[in-house]
Structures are given as C-alpha cells and as structure tokens.
Amino acid sequence: MSEETHLGLRLAALTLGAVIIQIAVVSQFTVFGVNADITPLVVGSAGLLTGPVAGSIVGFSMGLLIDMLLVQTLGVSALVYTLIGFGAGRLRELRAPQATFTPLGLGAAATAVATIGYSLLEFLLGVDAPVSFLLVRQILATIILNTLISLPVYAGVRRWLRPALPEDPRRRRRRAYTTGGLSPLSRQ
C-alpha cells in the first residue's frame, strides 16, 4: 500500500469517525449552554498536518457528511469546512507554525469560521431568524469551548495520522542523534 493510499484511508476513517462521534456523543453534552463541536477542530488539525489539498478534501467530505446526516441543506457545511481545511493547510505551507499553542489559535479560528460562516450562509439562504444577542452569545461560547478542547483534539488527530505522515525531518534528525547516527563524536 502506497503512502498516499495509507494516508487517504486514515483520513477517511478520521472523517467518518469524527462525524459519528460528534453526532452520537459530543453533541449530547451541553456545557455553558452550548455543545462542543469537534468537527471544525478535526478539519483544521488535518489541514495543519497534511496540507491544503488533503485538508480541503477532508473538510468537504466532513461537511457533506454532516449535511447528509443532519438532513440539512447540502453544501453549506461542505463549503465552510472546505475553506477551513484549505486555510489550515495553507497556514502549514506558509508559516509552518511549530508553537505548542498553535492548535489553540487554529481551533478558535476554525470554530469562528465554521459558526459565523454557517450562520452567514443560512442568513443568505433566507432562514428566518433574527440576529439576536442569544446567537452572538452562543457563537462566542462555542468558540471558547472549542478552543479549550482544541489541544486534545489536535493531539488525537496527530496520533491517528502520524503513521501515515511523511517523517518529520527534525524528528528523524533527533532520533539519529540519539542513536549516535549523526553524532559528531562518532565521526572519525
């Protein structure tokens, strides 16, 4: 099995698993009056780890799956999540952020794009709901809650995808040094 196929299978399983866990488990817990939503976090994490192409495909697939399972207007979540996955992948390409707390910022941004983008699209589609303080509060609470859980979600996604990801050069260097492969002391 090629590396790309391996990665594709893992991404597909991640997409399906995340959507099912979100719908079957996470969405049933209410914290601060809102539900956590791990799907934008998973899409953002996948984009950050695999790049914009894979990230956008994961986003589209996950969004479409959500639209299908929740019997929503098809394409709304797919469009928003595609942009999230692509944006996270571009962030990896352009900045290659290595800070420990990058997933926090990414989680907040991904959730903000997901919630605000979804609301905007629904308004554009003519959903008869006023822009109320309740909606703004709910969006803010969801962003805060998702930011809090973004680190463990990112860690889980990275753990799941790591076997299929190209080896990180820094990690390879570190391991080689540890085993003496590149140690300057071992060279004669």
Added chain:
Amino acid sequence: MSPDLGCDETSPALRKLLRDPPFHVYDKTVRRRRAVLGLLVALSLILLTESFGDRTGGGLHSVQRGFLTVLSPIEDGASRALKPVHDLFGWIGDTINAKSQRDKYRKQLQVTQAALIQANAAVRVNAQAAATLGVDQTYNLASDGPVTATVNVRSPDLFNEEVGVGRGTSSGIAQGDPVVDGDGLVGKVATATSNEAFITLINDSTSGVSATDNTTGAVGIVDPTDGDPDTLTMAYLGAGDIVKQGDMIVTAGTVSTSTGLAVSHFPPNIPIGRVTSVDSNDPGAGVHLAPMAKLHDIDVVQILTKVPGA
C-alpha cells in the same frame, strides 16, 4: 539545481535566463491545490443550489435519505457503544448541576433563616415592649417616671450580671434608679452617662433587694445565689417568719422614714420571684426563688426615674 541545457552553466546568457525567466513557471503543486479548491467549492455551491432549490424532495433528497438509512445503524451502534462515556459525562454534569443547586438552596435557606430570626426577634421585642409598657398600669408606676429603654449591651461573662441600655442622664436616668420589665424587677442603674446606662441585674453578686412574701408578709433580703445565676436566695428573715414554696416574693419598697429603716431603691410590690424551695433545716437562709424577669433574655426595660430614695 539548474537544468542540464547542454551548455556551460557559467555563461552569462544562461545565468541571466535562470535569474530572469521570460515566462511564469506554475508549480504543479500550486495548480493542483487551486484546482482541488476550486472544484470542491464549485461542487459545494452546486450542491447548495440544487439542494436549496429542491426542498420539497427530489433526487438529492432521496440520496440524502438513502445515505441516512445506510449510516443510521452505524450512528446508532456508535451511540450505544459510547453510551458509558455519555453516561459518565452525564453523571458528571448532573453532579455539578446538583451541587450548584444545593449551594443555591443553601443560600436561600440561610436567607430565610436570617429573615425568620429577625421576625422572631421582632415579635419577642414587641411582646416585651407591650408587657413593659403595661407594667405602668399593673404596678401603678406611672408616677415613678418610667423611661423605656432598649438593651444594647450584654455582659459577656458570668461574673458581672449587667446590661447596657441606650438611654442615659439626658433622659433623666440616674445611678440607683430601679429597673423593671414586663415580668418584674430587673435590677438598678449602676452607672449612667448622658446617652447610656448600665444596669446591675438582681442576680449580680453586688445586688441586694429588700423583699416581702406577698402571701405571709415575711420580710427579708433577696440576694443572688452563689454559683447559680438563675436562682435567688431570700435571707435575713425575721424570727417566726414563714415562707412557703410557691409564694410570690415582691419588693418591700419604701416603708417609712420615721421607723429608721433605710429607704429602699425600689417601689413596693414589684414581683421579684417565686419561691421554688425552702430548706426546712435553715428556713432563714434556705429560701430559693426563681426570678420573674427573664434576666438573660431582656430586650426592653423601664427605668423608674422618680422613685423616692432611688
């Protein structure tokens, strides 16, 4: 690495060509990335348009329903498999919720208890005030210049049986004035300032009240009982005086200045206490009585400011 063009790479022409190419090079990755994004966005918009325009049911909705039919067992299975996790989080949430509710109800209970205590205190003070005001008529004290005062200081120890009231010399109160409440004799003013007075209760070790048995007429002095602030002792009874259990002991009051007896601080016939026991071996010093006034629970008193001899 520069491409192999079959010529010398150090030639100025080639270097210029590499540095400033006459055409734009589109990297394959970039093109692929843009194509994928454009395709997915376009697909989303097509789906959105079709789905939105076909809300009543159609091809897309059939696909959606079919997909839901296929995936719902998986979703249901996952929900069942993850039920323990769900229950765990539900239990945690319920516990936190129950704790917050418990704290809320505790606070409500505290507030209610505080209000109840205040209400009970108000009822008690009102009852005492009404009884104290009625003392004027009951014991004909109107001519003794009664001044009603509220107790605001209580002695913190058992050695000094004193209370303080918020009235003083500015209200006509002076040292030695007798103090009563609705139940009977309380004590006398020990010291008074312009706006405050301290009252020595009748169970204080320095107290002594000339008293008489309201039934038999026996005369004596009511003193505190050592070591028992809730009991008084009637002593110095005359020979042949009889005091019986249950008799009411009242103040002897000012009897006469012509007899040579000291003028009492207290007006006559104010209840002091009821005899609880009489020691048959020593009736002269073994008469014990329970004070009528609730000396540990006084809120309102009347200070008699115009008693002769006070």
